[in-house]
Amino acid sequence: MKRKTIQQTLVFEAVNQLKSHVTADEVYDAVKKEHPSISRGTVYRNLNQLSENGAIQKVEVLGGADRFDFQCHKHHHVRCLKCGKIFDVDIEYVDGLENNIRNTRGFEFSGYDIMFKGLCPKCAK
Known part of the structure; x- marks a missing residue:
């Protein structure tokens, strides 16, 4: 340690x-x-x-x-395409989603990240 x-x-x-x-x-x-x-x-x-x-x-x-x-719980993010800032997304994180993949390539999955993209309210103005 x-x-x-x-x-x-x-x-x-x-x-x-x-x-x-x-x-x-x-x-x-x-x-x-x-x-x-x-x-x-x-x-x-x-x-x-x-x-x-x-x-x-x-x-x-x-x-x-x-x-x-600073938030360590599992959650998703969205990136503004204009300013590049990252924000949290209020959507349920689904543990084990990778277990639903038809694994035709032989990967050993360890998890997943989903990054949404769009324009933040400030940049959308």
Whole structure:
């Protein structure tokens, strides 16, 4: 079991305080304001460790920067096609959906992610 470092705590607190689906750069900028000596690599490494440990959720964005979500329960997201922001979608997450796939290619499924896309209200104006 890895010990919790001060840097990891700073990164975790930044993700929780920002309360959105933040990029690693946004977390780095937030932490650096209070702790100017922290490196970008330290922030990136700790974000990945926190997501691997289940403390935060990593949201992979096709063609864009990964995002980090302070909400760890299983849920879906929507990405605005104009501004690129990520939002939660209020729809039930169905566990085991991958078990309904006709597996003609021999995959060993481990889960799934669904990313909806559209325009957020601000960009739709």
